[in-house]
Amino acid sequence: MSTYLYQKTNHYFGQLASGTEKCGEAELKGLGATNIKPGYLGVYFCANQRTLYDIVYRTRIFSRILAPLIVFDCHSEKYLYKTAQNIDWSDFLTLTKTFAITSNVADSNIRNSQYAGHVFKDAIVDQFRDKTGERPNVDTHNPDLQLNLYIHENKARISVDLGGGSLHKRGYRAQSVEAPMQETLAAAIIQLSDWHGERPLHDPFCGSGTLLCEALMKQCNIPAAYLRKKFGFLRLPDFDATVWNQVKTKANAEMIQIGQAGSAAPHVEQASLPAQALISGSDISTDAVKAVRANRAALPDAGKIKVRRADFHDLEGFDNTTIVTNPPYGIRLGDKEGATALLKEFGDFLKQKCTGCTAFIYYGDASLAKKLGLKPEWKQPLRSGGLDGILCKYELY
Ligand SMILES: C[S@@+](CC[C@H](N)C(=O)[O-])C[C@H]1O[C@@H](n2cnc3c(N)ncnc32)[C@H](O)[C@@H]1O
Incomplete structure (x- = not known):
C-alpha cells in the first residue's frame, strides 16, 4: 500500500x-x-x-x-x-x-x-x-x-x-423556508456575537431557525456532526476505528444541558437567571415556526429553543438580550424596496424597544446595512452560499 x-x-x-x-x-x-x-x-x-x-x-x-x-x-x-x-x-x-x-x-x-x-x-x-x-x-x-x-x-x-460531503449539512434541517442560511455561516455569526449564554438570545426573523439551532449546539457543546451518519475518513486506508470511537465517545460525553448549574450558563449568577427562554425566536410566517419546531426536534435539549409566530412590529421589546438575526434582504425573498422599508422600521424598533441589548444583524445584501438607521460598532463581510453579505454589531443604549 x-x-x-x-x-x-x-x-x-x-x-x-x-x-x-x-x-x-x-x-x-x-x-x-x-x-x-x-x-x-x-x-x-x-x-x-x-x-x-x-x-x-x-x-x-x-x-x-x-x-x-x-x-x-x-x-x-x-x-x-x-x-x-x-x-x-x-x-x-x-x-x-x-x-x-x-x-x-x-x-x-x-x-x-x-x-x-x-x-x-x-x-x-x-x-x-x-x-x-x-x-x-x-x-x-x-x-x-x-x-x-x-x-x-x-x-x-x-x-x-474527510466529512464525506459538506459539513454545513448538520442533519437537523428537516424543513426549510425560503432563503435559509447555511449552518456554517450561522455558526460563525453566533461565534462572532461572542454570546456564551450569559443572557438570552432572540432571533426576530428566525425563518427555519438556523441561528437558533446553532446557538443551542454551541451552548450545549453538541458536536456539529453529532447527527451525521457517514464520514469520509472511514474510507482512508489508515482509518482507526478504536481511535474514532474514543473521540466520538469523549465528545458526546462533553455535551451539557442548558440549565445545569455552572455548565451551559457558566457566567450567570443563579439569582439573575433570565425569566425569558435562553434561546428564542419569532417569525411572521406560520410555516417558519413549524420548520423551527421540526428542525429543533432532531437536537438534544430541543425544548430549550422557544419559538412563536409574531410580526416583529408586535413584539413587546427586549432588555438585556443578544439579538442575532438575518432579516429579509430582497434577493430571494420579496423585493428590495420592501426590504429597505422593513429595515428602517426594524431600526426604529431596536432604538425604541431594545435598549440595553446588543444586536448582530446579517444582511444577505451588504448594501442594505445603511438602511437600518443605526451606526454599527463594527462590520464584517461574510460571503457564503452565493450571498455577498455583511454582519454588523449594534450596541443599543
Ligand atoms: C432571510 S429569512 C431568515 C432565514 C433564517 N435565518 C433561516 O436560516 O432560515 C427572513 C425571515 O423574515 C421573516 N419576516 C419577514 N417579515 C417579517 C416581519 N415583519 N416580522 C417577522 N418576521 C418577518 C420571513 O418570514 C423570513 O422567514
Missing part, C-alpha cells in the same frame, strides 16, 4: 466561507491543530489522527476538511488522467462502495472544472474496469467516498473529503 501525502506530512486543508477565517483559525487552535496558516478560501493546518477526527466531528465553521493524497504539476487532461491512475484506488474503494468528485479549476491550462472532474472520474473507473471488469458507481447525493480535485496555476491536488 502506498503512503499518501497526508500520512507523510500530517497536513490538511479546511475550507470555509470568506470572512470566517479568524473564527476558523481560532476553532482549529482550540481543537489542538498546529501550524495553522491561511490559504485561498481556507486554512492549512497540521493534526495527528486523533485530533483530525475530533476536528471533523466538532467543527462548526469549516464546510470541508480535506486530506491531500498527492500534489502534482498538471498541464493537461491527459496528465491528470495518467497521474490519477497512478493512485491505487482499491486503497479507498471497493466495487460495492460509491464515490463522487467535487472539482475546482482556476488559472490553469485545464479550464473547465466539470470536465476535469469527469477525466478524474474516468481514471478511477477505468482502473477498476481494467483490473476486475467491473466499476464502482458514482453517487453524487450520498457517496461513501467524496474526492476533491483542485487545480490552481497548473498545480493539482487530489484529496479525500
Whole structure:
C-alpha cells in the first residue's frame, strides 16, 4: 500500500466561507491543530489522527476538511488522467462502495472544472474496469467516498473529503423556508456575537431557525456532526476505528444541558437567571415556526429553543438580550424596496424597544446595512452560499 501525502506530512486543508477565517483559525487552535496558516478560501493546518477526527466531528465553521493524497504539476487532461491512475484506488474503494468528485479549476491550462472532474472520474473507473471488469458507481447525493480535485496555476491536488460531503449539512434541517442560511455561516455569526449564554438570545426573523439551532449546539457543546451518519475518513486506508470511537465517545460525553448549574450558563449568577427562554425566536410566517419546531426536534435539549409566530412590529421589546438575526434582504425573498422599508422600521424598533441589548444583524445584501438607521460598532463581510453579505454589531443604549 502506498503512503499518501497526508500520512507523510500530517497536513490538511479546511475550507470555509470568506470572512470566517479568524473564527476558523481560532476553532482549529482550540481543537489542538498546529501550524495553522491561511490559504485561498481556507486554512492549512497540521493534526495527528486523533485530533483530525475530533476536528471533523466538532467543527462548526469549516464546510470541508480535506486530506491531500498527492500534489502534482498538471498541464493537461491527459496528465491528470495518467497521474490519477497512478493512485491505487482499491486503497479507498471497493466495487460495492460509491464515490463522487467535487472539482475546482482556476488559472490553469485545464479550464473547465466539470470536465476535469469527469477525466478524474474516468481514471478511477477505468482502473477498476481494467483490473476486475467491473466499476464502482458514482453517487453524487450520498457517496461513501467524496474526492476533491483542485487545480490552481497548473498545480493539482487530489484529496479525500474527510466529512464525506459538506459539513454545513448538520442533519437537523428537516424543513426549510425560503432563503435559509447555511449552518456554517450561522455558526460563525453566533461565534462572532461572542454570546456564551450569559443572557438570552432572540432571533426576530428566525425563518427555519438556523441561528437558533446553532446557538443551542454551541451552548450545549453538541458536536456539529453529532447527527451525521457517514464520514469520509472511514474510507482512508489508515482509518482507526478504536481511535474514532474514543473521540466520538469523549465528545458526546462533553455535551451539557442548558440549565445545569455552572455548565451551559457558566457566567450567570443563579439569582439573575433570565425569566425569558435562553434561546428564542419569532417569525411572521406560520410555516417558519413549524420548520423551527421540526428542525429543533432532531437536537438534544430541543425544548430549550422557544419559538412563536409574531410580526416583529408586535413584539413587546427586549432588555438585556443578544439579538442575532438575518432579516429579509430582497434577493430571494420579496423585493428590495420592501426590504429597505422593513429595515428602517426594524431600526426604529431596536432604538425604541431594545435598549440595553446588543444586536448582530446579517444582511444577505451588504448594501442594505445603511438602511437600518443605526451606526454599527463594527462590520464584517461574510460571503457564503452565493450571498455577498455583511454582519454588523449594534450596541443599543
Ligand atoms: C432571510 S429569512 C431568515 C432565514 C433564517 N435565518 C433561516 O436560516 O432560515 C427572513 C425571515 O423574515 C421573516 N419576516 C419577514 N417579515 C417579517 C416581519 N415583519 N416580522 C417577522 N418576521 C418577518 C420571513 O418570514 C423570513 O422567514
